[in-house]
Amino acid sequence: MKTQVVDVKNVKKFYGKKGENQSIALNGVSFSIHEGEFVGIMGPSGSGKTTLLNVISTLDHATDGVVQIAGTDITIMKQDQLSDFRSQKLGFIFQDFNLLDNLSIYENIALPLSLQGVPSREIGPKVKKVAETLGISAILSKYPSEVSGGQKQRCAAARALVHEPAIILGDEPTGALDSKNAASLLEAMTNLNDEQGVSIMMVTHDPLSASYCRRILFIQDGELYKEIHRTSTRDAFYKEILDVLAGLGTQKA
Amino acid sequence: MLFKLSMSGLKSKLKDYLVLLVGLVISVSIFYLFQTLALNRAFIEANSVISQIQFVFHAGSVLLAIITFFYILYANSFLLSLRQKEFGMYMMLGAKKRKITVLMFIETIVIGFVSLIIGIALGIGLSQVIGQLLMKELEFTAGGYHAFYVPSIVVTCIFFLVLFMLSAILNSIKLSRVSVLQLVHSDVQAENSFVKGKKTFGIAFLSIILLAIGYAAMLNMATLQQLGIIISLVTTTSGTYLLFMSVLPLIIKKLKANKKRFEKGINAFTFAQLNFRINSLTKVLATVAMLVALGAGAISVGMAFKNNVMIMVEGFNTYDVVTHNPTAEEKNILADIKFDEKYEYHYKVDDQFVYYTKEDLEKQRPIIQTFQDEKSFRKKEKVTGELPVGSIVGLEDQQSGLAVPEEWAFALDTIQPYYLYPDHKIKIIDQKMFGDVKGKEGIAIIGKSDDFQAYMMEWKKIDELQQKKYGNDTNMYSKYRSYQDMYGFASGTIFMGFFLGIAFLAMMASCLMFKILSGATKDISRYQMLRKIGVRSTLLTKSIYKELFLVFLFPAIVGIIHVLVGMEMFSFILIAPYFRVWLPIVIFTVIYASYYCITVQLYKGIVFPKTN
Numbered sequence: 002m003k004t005q006v007v008d009v010k011n012v013k014k015f016y017g018k019k020g021e022n023q024s025i026a027l028n029g030v031s032f033s034i035h036e037g038e039f040v041g042i043m044g045p046s047g048s049g050k051t052t053l054l055n056v057i058s059t060l061d062h063a064t065d066g067v068v069q070i071a072g073t074d075i076t077i078m079k080q081d082q083l084s085d086f087r088s089q090k091l092g093f094i095f096q097d098f099n100l101l102d103n104l105s106i107y108e109n110i111a112l113p114l115s116l117q118g119v120p121s122r123e124i125g126p127k128v129k130k131v132a133e134t135l136g137i138s139a140i141l142s143k144y145p146s147e148v149s150g151g152q153k154q155r156c157a158a159a160r161a162l163v164h165e166p167a168i169i170l171g172d173e174p175t176g177a178l179d180s181k182n183a184a185s186l187l188e189a190m191t192n193l194n195d196e197q198g199v200s201i202m203m204v205t206h207d208p209l210s211a212s213y214c215r216r217i218l219f220i221q222d223g224e225l226y227k228e229i230h231r232t233s234t235r236d237a238f239y240k241e242i243l244d245v246l247a248g249l250g251t252q253k254a
Numbered sequence: 255m256l257f258k259l260s261m262s263g264l265k266s267k268l269k270d271y272l273v274l275l276v277g278l279v280i281s282v283s284i285f286y287l288f289q290t291l292a293l294n295r296a297f298i299e300a301n302s303v304i305s306q307i308q309f310v311f312h313a314g315s316v317l318l319a320i321i322t323f324f325y326i327l328y329a330n331s332f333l334l335s336l337r338q339k340e341f342g343m344y345m346m347l348g349a350k351k352r353k354i355t356v357l358m359f360i361e362t363i364v365i366g367f368v369s370l371i372i373g374i375a376l377g378i379g380l381s382q383v384i385g386q387l388l389m390k391e392l393e394f395t396a397g398g399y400h401a402f403y404v405p406s407i408v409v410t411c412i413f414f415l416v417l418f419m420l421s422a423i424l425n426s427i428k429l430s431r432v433s434v435l436q437l438v439h440s441d442v443q444a445e446n447s448f449v450k451g452k453k454t455f456g457i458a459f460l461s462i463i464l465l466a467i468g469y470a471a472m473l474n475m476a477t478l479q480q481l482g483i484i485i486s487l488v489t490t491t492s493g494t495y496l497l498f499m500s501v502l503p504l505i506i507k508k509l510k511a512n513k514k515r516f517e518k519g520i521n522a523f524t525f526a527q528l529n530f531r532i533n534s535l536t537k538v539l540a541t542v543a544m545l546v547a548l549g550a551g552a553i554s555v556g557m558a559f560k561n562n563v564m565i566m567v568e569g570f571n572t573y574d575v576v577t578h579n580p581t582a583e584e585k586n587i588l589a590d591i592k593f594d595e596k597y598e599y600h601y602k603v604d605d606q607f608v609y610y611t612k613e614d615l616e617k618q619r620p621i622i623q624t625f626q627d628e629k630s631f632r633k634k635e636k637v638t639g640e641l642p643v644g645s646i647v648g649l650e651d652q653q654s655g656l657a658v659p660e661e662w663a664f665a666l667d668t669i670q671p672y673y674l675y676p677d678h679k680i681k682i683i684d685q686k687m688f689g690d691v692k693g694k695e696g697i698a699i700i701g702k703s704d705d706f707q708a709y710m711m712e713w714k715k716i717d718e719l720q721q722k723k724y725g726n727d728t729n730m731y732s733k734y735r736s737y738q739d740m741y742g743f744a745s746g747t748i749f750m751g752f753f754l755g756i757a758f759l760a761m762m763a764s765c766l767m768f769k770i771l772s773g774a775t776k777d778i779s780r781y782q783m784l785r786k787i788g789v790r791s792t793l794l795t796k797s798i799y800k801e802l803f804l805v806f807l808f809p810a811i812v813g814i815i816h817v818l819v820g821m822e823m824f825s826f827i828l829i830a831p832y833f834r835v836w837l838p839i840v841i842f843t844v845i846y847a848s849y850y851c852i853t854v855q856l857y858k859g860i861v862f863p864k865t866n
């Protein structure tokens with residue numbers, strides 16, 4: 002059995018002060034992701050997906066529970082350790098793209114490499130390669146304000162992939178993409194997952210995107226609701242996902 | 255309805271408005287501060303040793319007006335940028351453009367009006383406080399200086415009302431020109447439109463030429479007079495602006511072009527930050543450079559005049575104290591002073607001569623001033639020659655061989671001041687003859703302390719005691735009195751120099767801080783994002799220090815060069831304008847460095863979230 006990359010135990014997250022109108026975003030979630038897995042998280046809007054991702058990505062503190070990544074308990078890590086951890090081990094694709102508007106696309110993608118002290122001559126080829134994969138080679142010299150929403154999202158993805166992190170966390174990485182671009186991004190992620198054993202955890206609303214995953218966790222009202230595995234083809238998995246979602250909908254209504 | 259909405263928008267950006275208001279208030283109060291001097295003609299003419307002082311102030315007023323003009327325009331474009339997105343949103347939802355434009359106009363005017371009132375109040379308070387403090391510090395009683403000065407209030411009001419009206423119109427025009435889409439996306443538009451290639455070099459070249467002309471005019475101020483002031487004012491100012499507009503982007507571009515350096519760590523971000531706003535920064539930095547030049551320049555001039563007092567005093571008086579037959583009280587005071595050199599000479603007086611002995615004098619050779627030419631004004635040496643026995647000071651007939659050598663005559667001038675025995679000549683004799691002379695015996699003491707200015711109270715006391723001793727009829731003369739006279743002569747100019755220096759430096763600080771803090775809100779999300787992808791906060795802090803350091807550095811360098819060249823202008827009135835010029839520059843550097851640290855802290859406070 003492979004080692005666990007992410008291990009979440011009974012994690013709770015409450016927003017607001019105790020007592021007065023506290024909102025419960027996560028209410029005791031437990032699961033784990035093994036090395037090399039490709040996991041999807043699905044659930045209705047407001048169910049706590051982004052919150053979960055933020056807690057795992059060390060951006061937010063859990064109110065209660067334990068989060069272990071690659072064997073380390075991140076809830077007890079120091080600020081600087083967390084920063085280093087994020088820059089070396091994690092790759093993010095945020096729901097809002099979070100590109101730096103004062104850096105060109107190229108510079109944005111190169112940033113994680115620069116931060117890790119990769120020598121300048123190695124940066125160029127790496128950036129070009131990942132840009133090629135995601136079809137954004139032509140816009141590398143532009144600034145974020147000069148490209149489309151979908152292009153921005155692919156740039157954000159390129160930035161998350163470029164330094165070959167141990168785990169990629171995506172919050173709706175295909176949200177603003179057309180089906181062709183979404184597919185190429187997902188293919189790229191699948192390749193990374195297959196060939197380099199990079200673990201991926203991705204939040205998505207889109208069943209088709211989700212069907213690229215190997216396993217899907219459904220959450221509702223801050224709790225784990227169901228978990229399904231892909232056993233056969235993607236098409237079959239897609240149908241299965243649709244079924245679960247339908248179930249979720251009716252149950253909620 | 256729209257009004258209410260816009261008020262709520264205003265509230266949500268309270269921090270930015272505060273920055274804006276503080277910036278405007280300070281510029282108003284500094285302008286007022288300057289005008290309390292500039293318009294008070296009677297005061298400045300009565301208290302300055304510079305004959306063209308009125309003209310200098312006119313020139314200064316024009317310069318300050320230009321700087322303030324740019325500053326206010328910038329501040330108001332910041333106001334517009336605060337509102338753009340929100341107003342764009344209203345328009346998208348169907349608000350009429352005309353209404354929005356009117357709203358913008360009113361808002362600009364209201365903010366201008368508020369800052370004008372607070373600014374003048376603050377200005378009155380500041381000029382009161384600074385004026386009083388300086389007068390106390392400089393022991394200078396400036397009769398006729400008014401902190402509350404109606405003409406200055408009127409001029410300040412008119413000037414700023416016109417400026418605010420103008421910028422209100424400009425803001426409205428700008429708002430009515432842009433499209434709704436541009437407004438909504440106004441916060442993500444890059445500001446990186448460079449002046450391109452050849453043109454930049456052309457402008458850079460032009461700026462250097464202008465600066466060269468300006469410097470040449472300053473160096474030849476003595477011949478050019480008023481024309482020189484006008485020429486240097488125009489060329490130096492425009493040269494500085496052009497220099498910053500052309501050369502600074504080039505430097506940043508060059509720094510950025512070095513891929514090895516650029517792609518190292520956080521540098522990419524640091525330089526991108528600089529590069530991103532360099533265009534909006536250039537004008538502000540040029541303004542800051544001018545203010546640095548004016549502020550540090552005014553303080554340097556003030557100090558140079560202050561130093562000049564001591565240079566003159568030292569030039570005329572080598573020894574700090576000269577007293578004859580000190581009383582017990584005098585001796586007490588003298589005992590507490592640390593002397594580098596202190597000599598006692600015995601003398602006798604009969605009804606014709608004052609007798610000094612050759613042995614006494616040659617054993618204790620005093621230092622004298624060698625007045626060869628202007629350059630060696632301060633050159634001092636011990637008397638070297640021999641003193642012939644029987645020689646007499648002040649003998650008309652040099653040929654007779656009985657005259658005291660010139661050097662010794664100078665020395666004896668100090669030892670035996672003229673006012674003690676106006677109708678006696680001094681005669682040098684040897685020890686044996688001295689014993690035979692019948693007459694009143696006396697003792698002359700001359701002393702040079704380790705620091706004249708450290709014992710002001712003591713000199714004053716000795717001076718009073720001596721006057722009592724010699725009687726009020728004696729037209730006494732001393733180093734202390736010479737200092738008092740010189741200082742009284744220069745203190746008005748010193749006062750103005752310091753006063754203006756403080757004013758300009760305050761304006762400079764507010765200008766820089768305002769520029770940097772007004773951009774800070776936009777940076778919040780950038781730093782947040784960097785933290786998300788795992789940049790240590792220590793690294794981010796370093797990036798901020800570095801970026802702001804570069805921003806602070808350029809204007810300081812240019813400003814200080816201006817000062818160093820500009821000091822030459824005063825060589826016609828000061829003996830050594832560059833004497834101890836490092837002192838005001840060090841003081842300025844310390845002040846400037848603390849501005850830098852404060853700005854970084856404030857900026858960090860805005861950009862980084864509070865740690866909980």
Ligand SMILES: Nc1ncnc2c1ncn2[C@@H]1O[C@H](COP(=O)(O)OP(=O)(O)OP(=O)(O)O)[C@@H](O)[C@H]1O
Nearest residue numbers: 016017024025026045046047048049050051052053
């Ligand atoms: N900063 C916050 N303060 C208070 N409540 C919050 C905060 N962030 C999220 N919430 C609440 O927590 C719950 C979960 O939010 P979360 O962003 O995780 O949802 P989500 O599953 O990502 O939804 P979506 O699919 O719409 O992005 C929601 O009810 C939300 O209102």
Ligand SMILES: [Mg+2]
Nearest residue numbers: 050051096172
């Ligand atoms: Mg979400």
